[in-house]
Structure formats: structure tokens, C-alpha cells
Amino acid sequence: MALTGLFLCLFLVGHLIGNLQILYADPHQFNTYALFMTSNPAIKALSYLTYLSILFHAFDGALLTYRNVKARPVGYVKNNASANSKISSRNMGILGTVILIFIVTHMMSFWAVMHFDNKMPLEKISVKSQMAPAKDYYLTQSPGEYIPVDQVAADKKEAEASRKAFYIKDRTEFIFTGADVKKADGYKDLFKVTVAFFKDPKYGLVYTILYVISMLVLGFHLYHGFASAFQSLGLNHPKYNAAIKAFGIGFSIVVPFLFAVLPVYIHFFLKTI
Amino acid sequence: MATKYININLKVWRQKDAKSKGQMETYKLNQVSTDSSFLEMLDQLNEQLINERKEPVAFDHDCREGICGMCSLYINGRAHGPDTLITTCQLHMRTFKDGETIYIEPWRSKAFPVIKDLVVDRSAFDRIQQAGGFVSVNTSGNTIDANATPINKHDADRSFEAAACIGCGACVASCKNGSAMLFVGAKVSQYALLPQGKIEAHDRVLAMVRQMDEEGFGNCTNTGACEIECPKGISLENIARMNREYLKASFS
Numbered sequence A: 001m002a003l004t005g006l007f008l009c010l011f012l013v014g015h016l017i018g019n020l021q022i023l024y025a026d027p028h029q030f031n032t033y034a035l036f037m038t039s040n041p042a043i044k045a046l047s048y049l050t051y052l053s054i055l056f057h058a059f060d061g062a063l064l065t066y067r068n069v070k071a072r073p074v075g076y077v078k079n080n081a082s083a084n085s086k087i088s089s090r091n092m093g094i095l096g097t098v099i100l101i102f103i104v105t106h107m108m109s110f111w112a113v114m115h116f117d118n119k120m121p122l123e124k125i126s127v128k129s130q131m132a133p134a135k136d137y138y139l140t141q142s143p144g145e146y147i148p149v150d151q152v153a154a155d156k157k158e159a160e161a162s163r164k165a166f167y168i169k170d171r172t173e174f175i176f177t178g179a180d181v182k183k184a185d186g187y188k189d190l191f192k193v194t195v196a197f198f199k200d201p202k203y204g205l206v207y208t209i210l211y212v213i214s215m216l217v218l219g220f221h222l223y224h225g226f227a228s229a230f231q232s233l234g235l236n237h238p239k240y241n242a243a244i245k246a247f248g249i250g251f252s253i254v255v256p257f258l259f260a261v262l263p264v265y266i267h268f269f270l271k272t273i
Numbered sequence B: 001m002a003t004k005y006i007n008i009n010l011k012v013w014r015q016k017d018a019k020s021k022g023q024m025e026t027y028k029l030n031q032v033s034t035d036s037s038f039l040e041m042l043d044q045l046n047e048q049l050i051n052e053r054k055e056p057v058a059f060d061h062d063c064r065e066g067i068c069g070m071c072s073l074y075i076n077g078r079a080h081g082p083d084t085l086i087t088t089c090q091l092h093m094r095t096f097k098d099g100e101t102i103y104i105e106p107w108r109s110k111a112f113p114v115i116k117d118l119v120v121d122r123s124a125f126d127r128i129q130q131a132g133g134f135v136s137v138n139t140s141g142n143t144i145d146a147n148a149t150p151i152n153k154h155d156a157d158r159s160f161e162a163a164a165c166i167g168c169g170a171c172v173a174s175c176k177n178g179s180a181m182l183f184v185g186a187k188v189s190q191y192a193l194l195p196q197g198k199i200e201a202h203d204r205v206l207a208m209v210r211q212m213d214e215e216g217f218g219n220c221t222n223t224g225a226c227e228i229e230c231p232k233g234i235s236l237e238n239i240a241r242m243n244r245e246y247l248k249a250s251f252s
Helices: A002-024 A027-039 A041-070 A092-116 A156-162 A190-198 A204-232 A241-269 B038-051 B123-132 B153-163 B170-174 B181-192 B201-214 B225-229 B237-250
Strands: A124-127 A135-139 A146-148 A166-169 A173-176 A182-185 B005-014 B023-033 B101-105 B114-116
Touching: A002 A027, A002 A041, A002 A204, A002 A241, A027 A041, A027 A092, A027 A190, A041 A092, A092 A190, A092 A204, A156 A166, A190 A204, A190 A241, A204 A241, A204 B237, B005 B038, B023 B038, B123 B181, B123 B201, B153 B181, B170 B181, B170 B225, B181 B201, B181 B225, B181 B237, B201 B237
Parallel strands: B005 B101
Antiparallel strands: A124 A135, A135 A146, A166 A173, A173 A182, B005 B023
């Protein structure tokens, strides 16, 4: 629990730094970052380690909770537990379960869309000139290459029927219809997906509120978990205990707060581009 | 201070034997001196029950001066009652108000089965101690006086603090997981800190932890309840030290 917990704390820091880039409100900057995070081999290896850590942490936590419940088959009629321990420390299993549910839904909303959804939008820019009306182009990973949106079909069949110059293959590749040769790769527009999610006219506010509540739960989980991990590893020393505890409390407040800022910013303050 | 007398209501766990199903019984006890200890109050209750030709309440007690670790009792939802750093025999009735209802329950743990009423079987602790809570001593006629081995003051003090554990089981009773880590941590620490304990250090921690798990105690989740409720103020530092000893022994 302790090792995976501390590793996941490190993950939170990395994930937070990545997410905070949303505050730049620059889609291309964020999408470039998203591309890096899904293609760099070192990041890929790290992400598999993170998936394994989450699974192990959840499984081990469930086992721990099960065994600990079994250790007291008959409970107390009157139990004044608040006299000797904090409520967050006594409910790590419940807090963890909420966080696990959050992670699953969160990954379905963004991670799964990014990795598997065929409807994942590609990033476009609108070019205006004094001579012509505004025209939309797809940005590509090849420098200087822009592909006009009106020349791109969803697949080969459609491209041949409508005589468009390009069609999209494997979600990101722009292919010349005639020669079947790849021209360039587009950028998955994760920024757009994220903004659309939290600005959803029907459920955007609900998603925002649920996200903020989940971060509150995460805060309570970290409030106990951070310092607890050090104790489990045997790292208890009068000289450092106060510092570990203080850092843990700060961490449990600052990290979830900054995460929670993002959906609130998107829903209430970000102007749709 | 003049002695005051209070009337109290008691809700006591009554259970005929290990196999029976128990339940809470309510008793009214009048004219309880605020100077009496909690156990003396229970003596008074039992006198009243005997006079009424009823079965007295069985509860554990021995020295009645806070050093034997025999008295237990979960009083008003806390091990050894509302005060800290005391055993039940050191708890006095002046802590309670006139007309108050007091809940009295046995320690609750799978590893501490109820024998009768408020008496539980704590022999699981003895078996943990037997698994590794000892040191080797040369008995061939060349026994070295323990005081001849220099030990630095800091370690000697920490070891003594750990050895203050009286094995009462309040840590297990108050832990939401029914974990015995504070007890075992103290027992491992008191030897691990001294040169005399180094000989078995490797096997001791492994054997005692194995026995602890076999007895059915829960696992530590660092809520810190045990440290607050321990009548001898055993620190969580001892659990961390046991974890270090365990890691060290597991990897070597």
C-alpha cells in the first residue's frame, strides 16, 4: 500500500502539472503535450507502471479492508472512535472506493476517447485573410503542412464518391485518395474533448460538481495516506515526523485543490474558441 | 474534598460462556462513592447482584494498581474508559456524572474470544511472546552481568519505554482493525534496541509477526488509536521500528 501509494502521489504531481496547461487556454499547446504523453516510450512505460500501481493499490486495499473487518466479528454497542482517531484514517477503504470509481469514469471520459474512440476530433485552425473568407484547415505534425477541412473525407469510400483529395485512416492519418499515400498525421484535439465535456449544455455542471467532490474525497484520502505511507515503511523519526505530517497535509490540500480548479475554470470562465 | 455519592445506570455485556450469545443488560446502582475506582464500583454492583440472588458480573482484575495489565473493559466506547494513560483500575468514579449511563463491554477481537461476560481470552498475546520474545543467555557458568554491557542512554530509554507494555490488549480493543501491531511492536522493540536482543533479532520479528497473523489480529492502517488509548503511552515509533526490523529480516 505504502509504496504504490507514494508512487501514485508522484503520478498526481505529474498529472497535475500536465493538466494545469489547460489554463494557458491554448489548444495546440495542450494537444502537443497530449501527443507527447501518448507517444513517448518512457512515458508509455511509466503509464503502464501507473495502471499496475492503481490496480495493486485497489486490490491490496480491498484485501486489507476485508481482513480487518474479519478481525472483529462482533462489534461494540458503543464506540467512541472519534476520541482517538481521525475520521479520514478510519474510512480509507470507502474513500478509496470513491476514488476508484472516479478513476474509471475519468478514464472513460478522456483516456479511452484519446486511445480508442473513432470520433476523436482532430485539431483545426481557422485562417482568415483579407482576400478570402475564413477557411478551416487541419493542423498536421509535419511542419508547414495544412490540410483544408473541406478536402477531407471520413474514409476511403466517401472520398472516392465525393472526389475529395484526402481521407482519414487510423484516426489520425491523412491519406491521398488517389495514391493511397500518407500525407501527414493530425493532432488529436484533446483540448476540445475536455472543454466539450465540462461545458456540456446538459451535464457539464453535474460533471464539474462531481469532479470537485471527487477531489475533496481525494484530499481526505491523501490527508491520512501520505504520512501513513511513511510510517508503514518504518520511516518514523522524531526529527522528521512533524515535517512529513505537515508536508502531507499541504499536499492533500494543494494538489486536489488545483485539480478541482480546472473543471471550474473550464465550465465557468473559459471562453469557447 | 468531601466524598460525593452518585447514582448511575449501567449497561453491561452479559454472556454465560464462550458458546452462548450475549446481550447488554441494564442495572441501576445507587450510592456509588466518587472516590471508588471503576473496579470497586463493579464489586459494589456484584454485591448488589448477589444480594438479589443473581449471577455476578465476571470481569478480569488483579493488582489494581495499574501494572499487571489484567483489567480490561471497553467503557463508554473507549478502552479503559474516558481518561488516558490509565488502566481501568486507575479510573475513578469521579470521572462520571450523577445519573450517567455507562456502557461496559469486553475487548472485541477475533483473537480475544469472550470467555464469560467481560472476560476475554488474551492467551494469543502469550503465544506471540513465546514465538520470539526472549533472548539467549550464556548459562555455562560464565553468565555476563547485564549491567556490564554498556548501552547508550537513548537506546536504553527507548527500550525501557517499549518494555513498559503490560500486554493489556487496549491497543487491539481500540484499533478499528483489531490489530496487535502496537503490542508486537513494543515487544520487538524492547529487544531490538539492546545488544542482548541482537542474537535472535532476525528470527524474532519474523516469528512474532507470523504468530500475530495466525492468531487472527487485523492489520495496521496507522489510525493511531492504539497510541492514544495505551495506558502506558507506548509510541507508534515502535510499530515503525518493527516494520523496519521486518523489512530488514525479510530481505536478508
